[in-house]
Amino acid sequence: MRLHLSDSHDSADTHEPLGPDDPLAPLPFNPYKGNRGVTRAWHALKNSLNGFRVAIREESAFRQELTLAAILVPCGVFVPVDAVSHVLLLGSVMLVLIVELLNSSVEAAIDRISLERHELSKRAKDLGSAAVMVALFFCVMTWVLIVGPLVVRWVGNWIRP
Template sequence: MTSPKETPYVTGNGLARLIAAARNSWAGLKAAWRLEAAFRQEILLALVLLPVAVAAPVTHAERALLLLTLGLVLVVEVLNSAIEAVVDRVSLERHELSGRAKDLGSAAVLLALLTLAGVWGAILLPLLFP
């Protein structure tokens, strides 16, 4: 087994590693935007809901929860896309485990969206219907 320093994917230490990580992260976000329709839809959802979260007359903690759930959906969608890419890279033929991995990733996105709906509903519905 090789140590992390012996792999071709480690890019130095300190600032060089941080810069490389930032480049990789940006490339991942660009790929998600370009290749994943669900990510684009969730970004648009976040852009619509972001002003609501900022303008709503709620506590700082409630505002943080509204914003965190938006971020959670995007994080889970990116992870789901990564799972799907790895599964497809391994093999495009149908396999029970490949299908399970993709279904579990999709279920994670659904749970994140339901969490968003639940948190937003719990915080904002009392403001709309006192």
């Protein structure tokens, strides 16, 4: 049997309306999505600053990493290396903060769904934690490879008269 174009058109007209759990259902109205230009940027800035406030107030890991960043960023600016090394040093610290914020957002979304223990919730949280660990390892590796030789040379010059 051959399907005619008119047959497929008839079946498309008779589909069931999309339910709220259907991934193709339209999203609820968001008053900020229609904003453009400066208005959109202003709302995004306010939301971002609110996110920082929440992370600083509620997330102890973010506070610890922010404290580490407050120490490493000035060091990364003033250490005598080339521009690319400065970018790598500072970027590795910023990457840790970015990944921690994303991990915290995943944890908040999982907790919003349910606080009961579930294997998929645990997996999502563990994967986020692993991402933070990889970012921290990358940061440590970057600092050791770039700043380590400078420190060894400085200490060697300081010990030898």
